[in-house]
Amino acid sequence: ETGVTQTPRHLVMGMTNKKSLKCEQHLGHNAMYWYKQSAKKPLELMFVYSLEERVENNSVPSRFSPECPNSSHLFLHLHTLQPEDSALYLCASSQGITGVSDGEQYFGPGTRLTVT
């Protein structure tokens, strides 16, 4: 595997379900991100992790719960979602050390989520 991978690629879930999205990066980076892309709206930052610590939570509802067990893996746990949460969820990674990296973020293929 190379780059950033995400699973599953497509997910349909009911509003009472619990599911998790997985992201893995093979780039040796130490910062990982979750973004949401909805139709007609710009890509929205959800969470930022640096060296496995959450450094930013962009006012995301608690029904979205991130987890970063190590610098290569990132999860997004989902529960009691709403239909308006249907979107493309994108994971990205970067070399997040100030003064060392160039800040470039590389995206995975995304998970297309549909909430019914």
Add this chain to the structure above:
Amino acid sequence: QKEVEQNSGPLSVPEGAIASLNCTYSDRGSQSFFWYRQYSGKSPELIMSIYSNGDKEDGRFTAQLNKASQYVSLLIRDSQPSDSATYLCAVTMYSGGGADGLTFGKGTHLIIQP
């Protein structure tokens, strides 16, 4: 509230011509600027980054930055039908890296006409 503005298009350009994409940003403290290309149904792909005023060239792509005017642009020379995509402008506060989320514009839909 950090904002990044782009004309949504569509911007239609004949094959072989120069495509010019523009972006303005509201936060004067922004330090790093990126252009991503996104094909329909795919994820964003990084094509250019720029950090200081002036031009940066990479193949057929040239990024231009003017921090005084809070303006970033992307020029695509010798446009090809395969360049047809949505181009996203993104900015961040950090210089020299660091873990900072990107603020994106809505993107410009570019169509290259054969």
